[in-house]
Amino acid sequence: MALRRLGITGIVVAMTALLAPSAHAAGHTLAVDVGSPFRPVTHVASGGLYALAENGRPADSTLLPIKMNTLTQPPPGVGQKPNGQPPGGDGLLVAPQADRVGAGEVIRMPDIYPDFPYKWVSWDDWLAKVDTMVSRRLAAGSVSNVAAWEIWNEPDGTWNTAAAGDFNAGWTRTVQRIRTRDTVTPVAGPGYSHWDATRMRAFLVNAKNTNTVPDVVVWHELGHTSGSVAADVAAYRSLESSLGISPRPIFINEYAWTDEVDVPGRVANYIAKFERAGVWAADRAFWxxxxxxxxxxxxNNQPTGTWWLYKWYGDMAGSMVTTTPPAQTGLDGFAAYDPTRRRADVVFGDEAGTNSVRVSGLGAMGGTVRVTLESTPASGRFTAVAAPTTISDSTYTVSNGQITVSVPNMSATSAYHLVVQPTGGVPAYQQRYEAENASVFRAQRLSSSSASNGGYVGRIDNSGDPRSDSYVDFVVNVPETRTYTMTIGYANGTGAVATQGLAYNGGSWSTVSYPPTAGWGKFGATTTTTVNLHTGYNVIRLAKGAPYFAGGTGYAELDYIQLN
Incomplete structure (x- = not known):
């Protein structure tokens, strides 16, 4: 998204003026049920359009703590001049940094053009550009984190029907052209500027009839529309089912309007709704x-107030748990519970005055809990915030498995972070990392009653092609530089020893062996190795196939890693 897009659609222009955030009535309660997990923590909304620039901007040290999930970056040979800036952010040039921090990339193809709205030249010109982009990507043999080609962006406002013909026909023609060279990389679209049921139906009908249904379905949620996320996702799922199309990952690759994207309270509202709706990924809009x-x-890589919200998000592990806001607008939040640390995190905001958070399902924490409450302000994009502000650090008595925490003098623009832990026996650092919480490339998150926290990663395969090889990246945070014993929980139902590659922080590869176990999805077995980690954040990769690794043998499913 770019500021000059404000001229595209009249209704979107009006939204900023008519629907500016306002303080809501105070005295509301956000309900959090720690005992009702509904999906693994995957940090779905920790992503951004044009988030990275060449030469390591921003620094890895600012990206690792927020557990980047997805990036939408321009294509190789980018021509787009975002808001008058020089072209930048070439998806292939920033790929090494994205890879270092465990993020996948979706490449936005039409940003090969210099202008926005895009200026159509001809079909010969466009298809030649498609050929060039795909060829450059195929030549980049060490790039393994491209998740999809995004075929077009906001065709409801940027596709030149008079010159290029019907967009749906153009989609088909473009996908078919990509497939003449690249039959592996998924395609993503249609990328509408907002949910539009009529357009989406026509698009999907055509795509199904031409065998070009997108692998990842994309639209945008902008302009104070967070309240419609659940309804939009439900409408898409209903449409998809009615057309006999198998469920696709939903990617909201632009969210939050100009007066929302730097407001932590509003961002918390968006993230809460994306998590509950079950989207695959969501990226902060580019303005x-x-x-x-x-x-x-x-x-120089100093955090703004909103960065701290994403840091709290990045610290979540285990499972997302149910949050129930008092209404679709105003106070809302998202929460996670990590059973190995017995730690609950709640991030919330978008409300003024004195409000409450009621946390239930705390029976496993004992009779008393330590509750820490902190906040981060809407500092804007040019004011650094060195740390959150601690509001309180108290001991609460758990009654009937729950506590209620009053949060006084809330600002609607700030975000708030509540951490609930047992009063004794809290681990000094996170030691166990669930595979389903990690960055998973071309494998699947699955569930099993015998798995740690109920989830694992399976269907880990390799083909010798970095576009389809499977690997899992664990972003870990350790307190000191030393050699750690790494225990890996796994299953291997082949009846023979399986192997995977192990590398950390981009270093050399070694091999991990997994002796056979009782069967697939039956966990309890472990294997151990050692890793030399430095203080702070490190990235540990377990791979069946990856660049510079010849490939593993057999099959192994990953449950968790534990560092001691």
């Missing part, structure tokens, strides 16, 4: 400078 994750960092 200003690229290479800052759209306003999360400023002045």
């Amino acid at each position: 200003y400078e690229y290479g800052t994750v759209n306003g999360l960092v400023v002045n």
Whole structure:
């Protein structure tokens, strides 16, 4: 998204003026049920359009703590001049950094053009550009984290029907052209500027009839529309089912309007609704400078107020748990529970005055809990915030498995973070990392009653092609530089020893062996190795296939890693 897009659609222009955030009535309660997990923590909304720029901007140190999930970056040979800035953010040039921090990339193809709205030249010109982009990607043999080609962006406002013909026919023609060279990389679309049931139906009918249904379905949620996320996702799922199309991952690759994207309270509202709706990924919209994750960092990689919200999000592990807001607008939040640390995290906001958070399902924490409450302000994109503000650090008595925490003097623009832990026996650092919480490339998150926290990663395969090889990246945070014993929980139903590659922080590869176990999805077996990690964040990769690794043998399913 770019500021000059404000001229595209009249209704979107009006939304900023008519639907500016306002303080809501105070005295509401956000309900959190720690005992009702509904999906693994995958940090679905930690992503951004044009988030990275060449030459390592922003620094890895600002990206690792927020557990980047997806990036939408321009294509190789980018021509787009975002808001008058020089072209930048070439998806292949930033791929090494994205890879270092465990993020997947979706490449936005029409940003090969310099202008927005895009200026159509001809079909010969466009198809030649498609050929060039695909050829450059195929030549980049060490790039393994491209998740999809995004065929077009906001065709409801940027496709030149008079010159290029019907968009749906153009989609088919473009996908078919890509498939003459690249039959592996998924395609994503249609990328409408907002949910539009009529357009989406016509698009999907054509795509099904021409065998070009997108692998990833994309639209945008902008302009104070967070309240419609659940309804939009439900409408898509109903349409998909009615057309006999198998469920596709939903990617909201632009969210939050200009006066929302730097407001932590509003961002918390969006993330809460994306998590509950079950989207695959969501990226912060691009309005200003690229290479800052759209306003999360400023002045030599200093965090803004909104960065801290994503840091709290990045610290979540285990499972997302149910949150129930008092209404579709105003106070809302998202929460996670990590059973190995017995830690609950709640991030919330978008409400003023004195409000409450009621946390239930706390029976496993004992009779008393330590409750820490902190906040981060809407500092804007040019003011650094060195740390959140601690509001309180208290001990609460658990009654009937729950506590209610009053949060006084809330600002509607700030975000708040509640951490609930047992009063004793809290681990000094996170030691266990669930595979289903990690960055998973071309494998599947699955469930099993015998798996740690109920989830694992399976169908880990390799073909010798970095576009389809499977690997899992664990972003870990350790307190000191030393050698750690790494225990891997796994299953291997082949009846023979399986192997995977192990590398950390981009270093050399070694091999991990997995002796056979009782069967697939039956966990309890472990294998151990050692890793040399430095203080702070490290990335540990377990791979069946990956660049610079010849490939593993057999099959092994990953449950967790534990560092001691």
